[in-house]
Every structure is written in C-alpha cells, then in structure tokens.
Amino acid sequence: MSAGDQGVTRRRLLGGLAATGATVATGAAAMPRSAVKSWDMRTGVLVIGSGAAGVSAAIEARRAGSNVMLIESLSQFGGSSAMSGGVVYAGGGTALQKALNVQDSVEQMYRFLTLAGTLHPPLEKIQLYCEGSAEHFDWLVEQGIPYTEKLTLAKGLPMGDESLYFSGTEQAWPARDLAQPAPRGHVPGVPGMNGGRRLMEALLSQAAALGVTMHSGVGAHHLVVENDGRVVGVIVTIAGERRAIAAQRGVVLACGGFIHNREMMRLYAPQLYECSVPWGNAGDLGEGINMGIAVGAAALRMNEGFAIVPIYPPESALSGIIVNASGQRFIPEDSYHGVLGDAIAYHQKGRAWLITDRDSSYAFHQDNFLPVAEASTIGDIAALLEFPKGALQQTVAYYNLHAANGEDPMFHKSGAYLRPLQGPPYKAWDLSTTQAFFPAHTFGGLHTSVDGEVLSSFGEVIPGLYAAGRNTAGIPTAPYIASGLSLGDCTFFGRRAGRAAAARGGMSG
Numbered sequence: 001m002s003a004g005d006q007g008v009t010r011r012r013l014l015g016g017l018a019a020t021g022a023t024v025a026t027g028a029a030a031m032p033r034s035a036v037k038s039w040d041m042r043t044g045v046l047v048i049g050s051g052a053a054g055v056s057a058a059i060e061a062r063r064a065g066s067n068v069m070l071i072e073s074l075s076q077f078g079g080s081s082a083m084s085g086g087v088v089y090a091g092g093g094t095a096l097q098k099a100l101n102v103q104d105s106v107e108q109m110y111r112f113l114t115l116a117g118t119l120h121p122p123l124e125k126i127q128l129y130c131e132g133s134a135e136h137f138d139w140l141v142e143q144g145i146p147y148t149e150k151l152t153l154a155k156g157l158p159m160g161d162e163s164l165y166f167s168g169t170e171q172a173w174p175a176r177d178l179a180q181p182a183p184r185g186h187v188p189g190v191p192g193m194n195g196g197r198r199l200m201e202a203l204l205s206q207a208a209a210l211g212v213t214m215h216s217g218v219g220a221h222h223l224v225v226e227n228d229g230r231v232v233g234v235i236v237t238i239a240g241e242r243r244a245i246a247a248q249r250g251v252v253l254a255c256g257g258f259i260h261n262r263e264m265m266r267l268y269a270p271q272l273y274e275c276s277v278p279w280g281n282a283g284d285l286g287e288g289i290n291m292g293i294a295v296g297a298a299a300l301r302m303n304e305g306f307a308i309v310p311i312y313p314p315e316s317a318l319s320g321i322i323v324n325a326s327g328q329r330f331i332p333e334d335s336y337h338g339v340l341g342d343a344i345a346y347h348q349k350g351r352a353w354l355i356t357d358r359d360s361s362y363a364f365h366q367d368n369f370l371p372v373a374e375a376s377t378i379g380d381i382a383a384l385l386e387f388p389k390g391a392l393q394q395t396v397a398y399y400n401l402h403a404a405n406g407e408d409p410m411f412h413k414s415g416a417y418l419r420p421l422q423g424p425p426y427k428a429w430d431l432s433t434t435q436a437f438f439p440a441h442t443f444g445g446l447h448t449s450v451d452g453e454v455l456s457s458f459g460e461v462i463p464g465l466y467a468a469g470r471n472t473a474g475i476p477t478a479p480y481i482a483s484g485l486s487l488g489d490c491t492f493f494g495r496r497a498g499r500a501a502a503a504r505g506g507m508s509g
C-alpha cells in the first residue's frame with residue numbers, strides 16, 4: 001500500500017488514536033476501496049475470529065438469512081473461548097436455576113451487576129443482558145451445550161460435572177448487602193477444566209450445520225473503506241498471499257483481546273502487563289481493536305481486565321488474612337479471586353501477602369504462590385517481610401479481637417471463614433502480581449451499541465462495521481465480579497451483532 005493510499009483514512013486513524021490517548025503502531029491501517037482492484041471472494045456477513053463471540057454472531061447472521069463467512073487466523077478454531085472454563089453468567093430465573101429451585105430475579109441480577117463492580121457500568125447493555133438472560137440460556141442449550149441439573153455451593157469452578165455454582169463475589173461483602181445472592185455460574189456439565197472446549201464444540205458444529213463457510217489460517221489485517229466511510233470488506237492473508245473479501249452486509253470483528261500484544265499492554269494496561277501469566281490464546285493480539293481504531297472507532301476501558309489470584313480452593317485458606325506492604329488488610333479475604341486480584345493489581349501496586357496460621361495454611365505444596373516467610377510469632381513474620389514497625393502486629397491484634405466475637409468491623413468477612421489468627425507456625429504467601437500465579441486478560445475494546453455497531457469517538461455508527469466479545473468494551477469491567485461475564489457477553493452480544501449485520505441494508509448476499 002502506498003503512502004497516498006493511506007491518506008484517505010489518516011483523519012479517521014488520528015481521530016481513533018486521539019480517543020484512546022495513545023499511539024500504537026497498529027499495522028492495521030484502513031485500505032481505501034479505490035485501492036482494491038477486484039474482490040477475490042464475496043459474502044454477506046464476514047465474521048473475523050472463531051471464539052464464542054464470532055461463532056455466536058455467525059450462527060445468528062446465518063439464521064437471519066445471510067450468507068456468512070467466518071475466518072480465523074490460527075490453524076484451529078475456538079480462540080480463548082475453547083481454552084476457558086466455559087462458565088456463562090446467567091440468571092433472573094434460567095431453566096437450570098428453576099429446575100434446582102434457586103430463587104433469582106432480573107432485578108437482583110441487575111443490582112449485583114450494576115452496584116458491586118465498576119463505577120459507571122454500561123447500564124443499557126447490563127439491563128438487556130439481565131432481561132434476556134433466561135432466554136439466552138435456553139439458546140445455549142438449543143445449540144447443544146450440555147448442562148446437568150446439579151448445583152454445588154463450594155467456592156471455585158466445579159471440577160465435577162455440576163453445572164450451577166456461585167461464580168462470583170455475590171456472597172462476599174459488600175455485594176451481599178447490595179443484591180440478593182444467587183448462583184449464576186452456568187457451566188457445561190463436564191468434569192475438569194473442559195467447559196470451554198465443550199461449549200465451543202457445540203457452537204462450531206451448529207455454525208457448520210447451518211452452512212457458515214469457515215476458513216482457518218486466514219488472518220485479517222485491513223478493513224476496506226469506501227469514500228463515504230462505509231466498511232465494505234477486508235484484506236486478508238491466505239497462505240502468504242493477500243486477498244480481498246467483500247462483505248455486502250457487514251464485517252463483524254470478533255478477534256478477542258490483546259493480552260499477547262506486549263506493546264499494547266505496556267501502553268494501555270500497565271497493571272495487567274505486570275501480571276505473571278498472560279491468559280488467552282495466541283491470537284489475542286489486539287488486531288481487531290486496531291483495525292477498528294484505524295477506521296475511527298473509539299476504544300474504551302483499555303486499561304481494564306481480569307487479574308486473578310486463585311487462593312481457593314481450599315476454602316480453609318480464607319481464614320487467613322491478606323495484607324498489603326503496610327501490613328494492613330484491604331479486602332474481605334472471601335472475595336471472588338477476580339475482585340482480590342483487581343485490588344492487588346490496581347490498588348496495591350501489585351503487592352500483597354496471605355498470612356496463615358497452622359489451620360489456615362495450605363496442607364500441600366502450592367504451585368500458585370510460595371511461602372516467603374515462616375515463623376512462630378506474627379512479629380517475626382513482620383520483621384522478615386520488613387513491614388513498618390508494629391503494623392502487622394496491630395492488624396492481627398485488631399482482627400483477632402473482633403473475630404473472637406464473630407465480627408469483622410472493617411471488611412465483614414463471612415462468618416464461615418472468620419476466626420482469630422492464632423497457632424504457629426505462621427506463614428506469609430507471596431500474592432504479588434509478578435511472583436504469584438497471577439493470570440490476566442483484557443476487557444478494553446471498541447465502543448459498540450447494544451447491537452454491536454461500532455461507534456466512532458463522536459458517537460456515530462461506522463456503517464458496515466460490527467464487533468463483539470473482547471474485541472469490544474462490554475459487560476466485563478474491572479473489578480471482574482464474576483466468572484462467566486466474559487463468555488456471557490461474547491455469546492449474548494455476539495448474537496445481536498450477527499443479527500444486526502445480517503439485517504443491514506437489505507442487500508443480497
């Protein structure tokens with residue numbers, strides 16, 4: 001592409017970058033339509049990315065009557081979605097909740113999602129999501145995802161075949177005072193960490209059965225834009241050759257997040273950059289986000305993401321206390337580990353320690369984090385960790401005084417885990433972002449309407465361009481208050497994006 005070719009989109013590119021306040025070499029500048037001599041392939045809706053968002057979009061676009069082509073840059077379909085636990089956050093009275101006599105309502109789910117997490121959450125998306133949640137769960141079942149009528153009350157992703165559990169921070173303070181807790185983590189009823197694979201097998205086989213044309217090993221890198229700003233196709237690479245694909249109705253960007261683009265991580269999400277384990281498949285390079293920015297899309301919440309430190313199971317560890325570099329508690333220890341991870345990564349400069357006594361210590365060797373101090377007194381632990389003089393001793397004395405009466409005046413830890421910390425050996429476990437097993441992935445992405453239309457930094461729809469999943473800024477925000485919000489958002493809003501793209505313009509395709 002010549003420099004002149006790029007000039008047409010330079011205004012849009014600069015507009016998009018200004019919206020994010022950063023300059024990133026995107027490698028994804030838009031291609032003017034005039035530079036495309038002929039199309040090598042044509043389709044109605046072109047979906048880029050084969051994770052939960054892309055495949056849900058493809059299924060619904062096809063059902064809405066459009067020809068649909070789905071391309072995937074890697075050799076295998078499924079994206080991070082296929083690596084995941086497969087948890088979808090759903091509630092308000094899903095068929096599974098009803099079958100298990102779980103009380104829930106749209107209102108309580110909405111209260112939880114809007115009050116327990118970030119400031120200024122995306123209210124319109126959350127409302128639709130809560131209102132449509134029971135129907136959406138039925139849709140997942142219709143696609144062939146297997147769920148068992150089994151509930152577990154244990155904390156953490158079920159490793160058996162249970163399909164319903166408390167996947168978030170609903171029962172911890174302050175969430176439990178803000179909304180009636182209900183188990184809303186819906187996970188395919190397969191043992192082990194195989195839910196995501198099972199979910200994606202079902203969605204991919206639906207897409208194939210419906211006649212979605214699917215190509216792996218096809219990476220998209222430039223959106224093709226008409227003079228009037230419409231997105232009309234994509235330039236891809238197939239076996240080293242550049243090809244142009246026309247999308248008569250629309251292009252759906254569903255390329256996932258950017259956890260493996262280290263340059264973007266450093267610039268946009270420094271707290272996540274520090275986390276020890278970039279979690280996601282190799283395709284999470286931010287290419288879809290950059291393609292969108294290159295045509296003028298706004299990108300939101302680019303610093304936010306999922307940062308977790310999984311201190312449970314076993315739940316016995318929650319009777320320990322977690323302290324910062326000042327030797328002070330800062331969170332109820334029974335918070336969902338996404339909330340805990342967020343507090344450490346974003347609010348404690350990435351440093352924290354779990355202090356255990358004899359009964360709350362891990363019985364077996366931990367791979368996730370190491371004991372960095374062991375002593376017979378709390379004072380010796382404090383000295384070994386070089387905390388400010390007397391701080392940890394004061395923290396423990398105050399905690400013990402109230403825990404003995406079943407109270408935690410500062411953080412209201414649940415009674416099930418609350419007891420004085422007493423009985424050596426005491427141990428300190430390093431929960432820092434760089435030293436512990438501290439997985440992270442991104443939530444920032446393109447600004448979209450509830451129908452997946454990509455919006456510019458002026459709030460205008462970019463015609464012909466849609467996006468879904470972690471390519472967008474959706475319902476998952478920081479702190480991540482429950483497992484399943486990402487896949488829930490991917491599938492729910494992916495469906496809407498696919499339908500909207502298929503309905504666009506009434507063109508044939």
Ligand SMILES: Cc1cc2nc3c(=O)[nH]c(=O)nc-3n(C[C@H](O)[C@H](O)[C@H](O)COP(=O)(O)OP(=O)(O)OC[C@H]3O[C@@H](n4cnc5c(N)ncnc54)[C@H](O)[C@@H]3O)c2cc1C
Nearest residue numbers: 049051053073079080081085087220256283469470484487
């Ligand atoms: C181990 C693990 C467990 C998790 N468990 C859960 C869970 O239980 N519940 C939950 O809600 N979330 C979970 N998550 C997070 C969740 O998996 C992701 O946020 C979600 O899958 C993102 O889906 P997506 O469709 O947006 O992107 P992806 O599933 O990542 O799919 C995007 C696809 O686009 C492809 N692609 C990228 N660029 C291009 C390009 N230029 N051209 C063509 N193709 C491209 C990628 O290769 C990829 O296949 C987990 C994540 C991990 C890593």
